[in-house]
Amino acid sequence: xxxxxxxxxxxxxxxxxxxxxxxxxxxxxxxxxxxxxxxxxxxxxxxxxxxxxxxxxxxxxxxxxxxxxxxxxxxxxxxxxxxxxxxxxxxxxxxxxxxxxxxxxxxxxxxxxx
Amino acid sequence: xxxxxxxxxxxxxxxxxxxxxxxxxxxxxxxxxxxxxxxxxxxxxxxxxxxxxxxxxxxxxxxxxxxxxxxxxxxxxxxxxxxxxxxxxxxxxxxxxxxxxxxxxxxxxxxx
Numbered sequence: 001x002x003x004x005x006x007x008x009x010x011x012x013x014x015x016x017x018x019x020x021x022x023x024x025x026x027x028x029x030x031x032x033x034x035x036x037x038x039x040x041x042x043x044x045x046x047x048x049x050x051x052x053x054x055x056x057x058x059x060x061x062x063x064x065x066x067x068x069x070x071x072x073x074x075x076x077x078x079x080x081x082x083x084x085x086x087x088x089x090x091x092x093x094x095x096x097x098x099x100x101x102x103x104x105x106x107x108x109x110x111x112x113x114x
Numbered sequence: 115x116x117x118x119x120x121x122x123x124x125x126x127x128x129x130x131x132x133x134x135x136x137x138x139x140x141x142x143x144x145x146x147x148x149x150x151x152x153x154x155x156x157x158x159x160x161x162x163x164x165x166x167x168x169x170x171x172x173x174x175x176x177x178x179x180x181x182x183x184x185x186x187x188x189x190x191x192x193x194x195x196x197x198x199x200x201x202x203x204x205x206x207x208x209x210x211x212x213x214x215x216x217x218x219x220x221x222x223x224x225x226x
Contacts, residue, residue: 004157031212042219043158043203048212056212091157098212100146100165103205105157 002026004106006092012112013082021077021109023092032075033093033103034067036060043091049075050098082113122201124221133191137204137217142185144206148214149178149189153200161189161202191222199224 005024013019025032034046047057049067064080075094079086089110093103127133139147145166150158164171164178164187171178177190187204201221205214 043216045213
């Protein structure tokens with residue numbers, strides 16, 4: 001069964017460092033997303049991406065965040081200068097269509113900022 | 115996803131009993147809803163979905179009920195099994211938006 005894969009599964013970084021989280025969405029999907037889950041809190045939407053551009057972003061997704069689809073398979077989330085409060089589980093998801101429709105999630109990348 | 119320390123409502127049920135997990139959603143304009151299951155250390159897994167033009171939808175051992183009047187969703191799991199132990203989230207989507215808003219989640223514990 002096709003699945004969304006994410007790397008790394010866990011990354012530890014120092015505050016102020018740049019981090020890149022990588023995702024390979026399901027191959028025939030056209031919409032890609034990043035969500036995060038801070039320990040003890042809900043799953044929160046960060047950004048959606050379609051046709052090589054951001055289609056929607058939340059207020060959390062400020063200038064320190066960026067997304068990119070550098071080639072035909074990878075979808076990345078970059079955090080430019082990490083803060084302690086960026087520590088969370090980051091989930092990539094993909095879907096065939098945008099809006100209403102099943103989202104397929106990856107297993108997540110745990111980011112720990114020290 | 116790691117839910118250690120997450121102060122969630124917890125539902126404990128005996129193996130073989132039916133479970134009912136509830137969710138109050140936030141936006142009266144939401145027209146599509148998904149129930150997700152999240153086991154420890156894993157990403158959310160799709161269980162069942164429902165559109166707002168329906169009030170009930172059944173899957174294998176699961177049923178989702180939607181009450182738009184009071185903005186309430188429920189997930190019923192028949193003959194609950196140990197493998198059903200997880201955190202369950204509802205998620206809503208509104209027209210014209212790509213994002214899903216997740217509820218706070220309910221931890222289901224199945225007692226042998």
